[in-house]
Amino acid sequence: MSEAINIGTINDIDEGEARVITAEENGTDADIAVFHAEDGNFYALDDTCTHETASLADGWIEGTEVECPVHSAKFCLKSGSVLCMPATLAARTHKIEVSGEDLLLYPSVSVLGA
Numbered sequence: 001m002s003e004a005i006n007i008g009t010i011n012d013i014d015e016g017e018a019r020v021i022t023a024e025e026n027g028t029d030a031d032i033a034v035f036h037a038e039d040g041n042f043y044a045l046d047d048t049c050t051h052e053t054a055s056l057a058d059g060w061i062e063g064t065e066v067e068c069p070v071h072s073a074k075f076c077l078k079s080g081s082v083l084c085m086p087a088t089l090a091a092r093t094h095k096i097e098v099s100g101e102d103l104l105l106y107p108s109v110s111v112l113g114a
């Protein structure tokens with residue numbers, strides 16, 4: 001179980017926006033995108049789209065989905081599952097916790113409990 005990383009406060013990412021926590025910062029082999037979804041919650045997925053090389057943090061957030069900015073595949077922010085082609089592989093999820101105003105990221109801890 002990896003340690004939590006304090007990545008700032010809930011005010012650092014506006015609703016409908018995302019921020020990248022680089023692999024160097026998060027201690028894994030991949031950049032992680034932290035999304036402030038339109039349901040008011042925070043979610044984290046691997047930043048690189050599973051289709052080709054694109055940053056999901058640069059995509060469009062709608063509700064609790066993000067649309068890849070390159071070929072428009074959509075991913076569920078809650079589960080990482082693919083909602084439409086051309087991507088076919090789910091995005092890896094990472095647990096996010098809100099503690100007071102702080103945002104805590106648990107790199108490599110899946111929200112699916114897998």
Ligand code: FES
Pocket residue numbers: 049050051052053054068069070071072073085086087
């Ligand atoms: S790179 Fe994301 S859908 Fe193609």
